[in-house]
Structure formats: structure tokens, C-alpha cells
Amino acid sequence: MLWPTLVGMSESKRVLLAAPRGYCAGVDRAVVAVEKALELYGPPVYVRKEIVHNKHVVTTLEKRGAIFVDETQEVPEGATVVFSAHGVAPVVHEEAKQLSLKTIDATCPLVTKVHREAVRFAKDDYDILLIGHEGHEEVIGTSGEAPEHITLVDGPDDVANVEVRDPDKVVWLSQTTLSVDETMETVRRLREKFPALQDPPSDDICYATQNRQLAVKQMAADCDLMIVVGSRNSSNSVRLVEVALEHGTKDGHLVDYADEIDPTWLDGVRTVGVTSGASVPEILVRGVLDYLASQGFDDVTAITAAEESLLFALPMELRKDLKAAGMSDKMKHDASSLEDAGQLH
Ligand code: SF4
Numbered sequence: 631m632l633w634p635t636l637v638g639m640s641e642s643k644r645v646l647l648a649a650p651r652g653y654c655a656g657v658d659r660a661v662v663a664v665e666k667a668l669e670l671y672g673p674p675v676y677v678r679k680e681i682v683h684n685k686h687v688v689t690t691l692e693k694r695g696a697i698f699v700d701e702t703q704e705v706p707e708g709a710t711v712v713f714s715a716h717g718v719a720p721v722v723h724e725e726a727k728q729l730s731l732k733t734i735d736a737t738c739p740l741v742t743k744v745h746r747e748a749v750r751f752a753k754d755d756y757d758i759l760l761i762g763h764e765g766h767e768e769v770i771g772t773s774g775e776a777p778e779h780i781t782l783v784d785g786p787d788d789v790a791n792v793e794v795r796d797p798d799k800v801v802w803l804s805q806t807t808l809s810v811d812e813t814m815e816t817v818r819r820l821r822e823k824f825p826a827l828q829d830p831p832s833d834d835i836c837y838a839t840q841n842r843q844l845a846v847k848q849m850a851a852d853c854d855l856m857i858v859v860g861s862r863n864s865s866n867s868v869r870l871v872e873v874a875l876e877h878g879t880k881d882g883h884l885v886d887y888a889d890e891i892d893p894t895w896l897d898g899v900r901t902v903g904v905t906s907g908a909s910v911p912e913i914l915v916r917g918v919l920d921y922l923a924s925q926g927f928d929d930v931t932a933i934t935a936a937e938e939s940l941l942f943a944l945p946m947e948l949r950k951d952l953k954a955a956g957m958s959d960k961m962k963h964d965a966s967s968l969e970d971a972g973q974l975h
Pocket residue numbers: 654655656657715738739740741806807836837838839866908
């Protein structure tokens with residue numbers, strides 16, 4: 631896409647580009663799982679909920695033959711369905727079984743880890759305080775593992791409403807994509823109320839969420855404006871805007887595409903921070919950088935907070951079928967992957 635260039639305006643205008651940004655290992659795996667399923671079984675392949683919370687990813691997969699549904703009951707009997715990276719409650723597996731669906735579970739292994747923690751603490755009869763956003767798919771899935779034992783705590787202000795059966799047997803867990811700082815504040819308030827509160831066995835907020843927030847924190851104070859590429863229903867993307875504003879950026883916005891940038895946001899701005907949520911293909915960030923360059927922001931400096939190399943294997947049921955068909959089960963985008971096929975709208 632070509633943008634009008636403002637000649638002679640580039641002096642002292644710069645972009646700080648966060649790293650890491652964009653795709654995490656769980657999103658990559660989920661998207662490749664749908665791509666491979668389409669290749670192997672042929673369209674349509676049904677996907678329960680958005681495979682990841684990104685408009686561009688969903689519309690691109692739709693064009694290739696994926697059908698996104700809200701509930702398992704919308705999938706025709708005997709068809710193939712992929713469960714999204716956010717995870718599902720056990721009842722959803724039951725529903726799929728009743729409809730004789732072929733299921734591919736693309737739940738991120740780091741979400742599965744939280745599910746297992748919930749099951750284990752419920753078995754030991756703990757009250758589990760799940761810090762997360764009400765209505766988020768991941769929270770619904772995790773809560774479904776032990777509904778009798780889990781109480782949702784939706785941020786620090788919700789702590790006042792929390793009641794437990796035995797204050798000496800209580801543990802907190804969390805959604806994987808929260809603000810680290812806000813979650814710690816929620817835990818601090820919970821611990822004031824329940825001094826015996828136990829911590830999760832390991833961090834529930836995942837490495838990708840933490841690293842993307844860390845990079846934004848490192849550059850926030852130097853930015854007049856932060857542009858976060860991501861969809862409005864993407865929890866980790868929304869958090870990145872909040873983190874930027876909390877750490878000194880004057881103005882911050884979430885955009886799905888470069889053409890959502892309002893040129894007036896750039897008025898008087900010298901430094902623009904750019905990052906993207908964990909469900910965002912890099913091509914969308916490139917679109918934003920191209921637009922900014924056309925407006926004189928062509929001096930781009932990377933701010934690297936961490937290196938990431940994690941890669942998850944594809945879901946086991948899919949790997950088995952790929953192998954049987956003599957197809958590659960490697961977690962690698964092929965030439966037609968979203969990264970290359972994405973078109974800016
Ligand atoms: S954001 Fe974290 S938990 Fe969610 S899919 Fe990515 S790696 Fe997994």
C-alpha cells in the first residue's frame with residue numbers, strides 16, 4: 631500500500647520498535663494447526679471460537695476454508711473441529727464426543743498447564759482464586775475444570791467481594807495474558823485478606839505476555855505515542871497499551887491495520903513506539919512501519935528486552951494423521967503461510 635510522503639519532515643522523528651513482539655509459540659502452533667488441518671483433511675475445517683484473537687488471522691483462514699463457530703453444537707456431526715489456543719472446559723470435549731467430532735486441540739500448552747494446576751488444587755480441596763477477566767475464553771475454559779472450587783477475581787477492586795470456605799487453604803492462579811503489575815497488586819490485596827494464600831507452582835502469566843510487557847516498559851518513557859498492533863478482543867494486546875500509558879507514554883492506541891491510524895495522533899510527536907500482541911502476524915507491523923515512514927518516521931531502532939526461541943510441537947492427534955499421510959508434521963510455516971499470504975486491507 632502506498633502512503634503520501636511528507637518530504638523534509640524526517641529529522642528528529644523516530645520509531646522505537648519493541649522486541650519481542652507478535653506471534654508467541656502458542657499462537658504459531660494454533661495457526662499452523664488450522665493450516666495443516668485444511669491441507670490434510672481439505673475444507674471445511676471447523677474452528678470453535680476464534681483460533682487466536684486476531685481479526686486478520688481469522689479472516690485469512692476463513693478465506694482458506696476454515697469455518698469459525700461459537701459453540702460445538704454448530705459443527706455438523708462427524709466433522710473435524712479445532713479447539714482454539716485459549717483452551718476449553720472438559721464439558722466441550724464431552725459435547726464433541728457426543729457429536730462424534732474429530733477434534734484437534736490447539737490449546738496452548740501453557741494454558742493447559744494452568745488447567746492442570748486447577749485440577750490438582752481442586753483435588754486437594756483448595757479454594758482457587760483465579761485472577762482473570764470475566765467472560766474471557768481462557769477463563770471460562772480454566773474455570774470449567776473445577777467450577778466448584780474456582781472463584782474469579784477480576785482485578786484488584788474485585789478482592790473485596792471474594793469469600794472462601796477456609797482462608798488457610800487458598801491458592802491463586804491466573805489467566806496467562808494479564809498485566810503483570812496489576813496481577814501482583816491483586817495478589818497483594820488478596821494476601822492482605824488471606825495471609826495464608828499460596829502462590830501457583832510457577833508463573834501462570836506466560837513468558838510471551840511478560841516479555842512483550844517488559845519491552846514496552848523499557849521504551850515507554852521515551853515515546854510520545856505507542857501504537858500497539860492487535861485486536862480489541864486480544865487481552866495481551868490491550869494490556870500493552872495500558873502498560874505503555876502506565877510507564878510514561880503520553881498517548882497509546884490499539885490498531886488492527888495501519889489504515890486505522892489517525893494522522894492527528896502524530897501531531898507534535900517525535901518518538902513513536904511500535905509493538906504487537908502475541909496473536910499478530912508481523913506483516914501487520916510492517917504495514918504500520920511503512921505508514922510511519924511515509925510520515926517521516928523512518929528512523930527505526932529496535933528495543934530488545936528478551937530473546938525467544940520456544941517452539942511447540944503440533945497437537946498430537948494432528949501429528950499422527952500428518953505422519954500417516956506422509957506429510958510434514960514440523961512446526962514451520964510453509965510458503966503459503968499467513969505471514970506471506972496476508973494482505974493489508
Ligand atoms: S500468549 Fe502465552 S499462553 Fe497465550 S498462546 Fe501465547 S504463549 Fe500461550
